[in-house]
Amino acid sequence: MSLSLTILGSNSALPTSDRYSTAQILCVSERFFLIDCGEGAQMQLRRNKVNFSKINHIFLSHLHGDHVFGLMGLISTFGLLGRRKSLTIHAHADLKELLAPQLAYFCADLPYQIIFQDLHYDAPHVIYEDKKVTVESIPLSHRVPTCGFIFKEKASIPNIRKEAIARYQLTVPEIVAIKNGQPFIGEDGSPVPPEQLLLPAAKPLSYAFCSDTRYFRRIIPFIQGVSLLYHEATFLHELKVLAKRSGHSTARQAATIARDAGVGQLLLGHFSSRYRDLSVFKEEAKEVFENVHVVSDNQVYEL
Structure with a gap:
């Protein structure tokens, strides 16, 4: 059993010269899943030598630009590369309508089918399952309907x-x-x-992706004991009022969620571009939860 997470983008709304907007590639039990698709995602996929043909499912947490602006270009590139296998996009129901005119104009001769799977935001839902992996969506608390995702290996036979x-x-x-x-x-x-x-069979690995969200304790039962948690930390705690108003979290709040959920490791990301030195995020979080890492673009985390 194995799990590998590559950070393609670690910033929030404004990308910088060394931090792209949110996107990640997760390889779990030899399945490749793209999580969010901020601007520049396909360039980062190339930098990290990810085989485009292995990406068959894209999970979009919500329809804010810094999480979806890379999608249209990636769809077009798949077509130019001669893709034939269908691509499933798990997203808000509005996405299909929003993309329809762009697909008709720019990708009228797309050689593969796009399947849109609508997400639900009222309660946890299993949105993907095969012999080895399940993916569950969980509701988060942001300014627009937003889902987190939990990827779980199924238990193996001893x-x-x-x-x-x-x-x-x-x-x-x-x-x-x-x-x-x-x-x-x-x-x-x-x-x-x-x-x-x-x-004894190896303990199944699990990964929870929680971005973007306010400090939202309702997610704790759903992510309890996951091997690896990515939780947004847009601000430091001195700006907790701004974080709540804008639908985001602080590093200390993310660490509190990780501690109370008993997760194995915590990854912090989705940083505001106002911060240059990200080490302060780790310092703040470690006051609450010890096993914490501040992500940066092109980092790989393996379990």
Whole structure:
């Protein structure tokens, strides 16, 4: 099991010379998901050598420009590269109507299908699922309807102990049955304890993306215990009034959410362009939650 997150953009509304607007690429169980698509996202995908053809799902938290302005160019590029496989975009219902005239004008001969999947903002919803991964949307608190996303690996089947195969002369059908939870009866007629037969399965990894949002404690039960949490920290706590008014959070508030949700690691991002020295965000957050990192563009986090 593995999870790899690449930060394509870490800034808020105004990009800078070294910080693009919000976009991330998440690879979990060999699936590639694009999360938000701020301006310059496709340039950052190229810089990080991401194979465009592996991106089949795009998740857009909300319809503010700094999270979607890179989408139209990326859609066009996919077409120019000869894409044939459909592309699913999970977003607010308004997006399809907003893009329709642009697609008709600039991409009339698009060689692939775009599937729009509407997000819901009233409660958590499972919006993607396959054999290995689930993706759930959760409501956030911003100035417009906004979702966070939780990506979870499904639990894997435990592996059989090699010494158990030799000791009990296990056949392939017996191994399959044991791995699927069926009891194995030894020569003495009693069940063999599972821990003597199986190695513990690796703990499934999980990633929660929470941007943009006010300090919103209702998300805590939904992100409880995730391996990695990205939570916006647009401002330092001295501007908590401005943060609340503009629908954003401070570094201290993000750290409080991480602490109370018992997450493994916290990533801070979506910084206001007023800040040049981002180390102060880490200092503020570490007063509340120890395992915190301040993201920067092109950083990769692997679990």
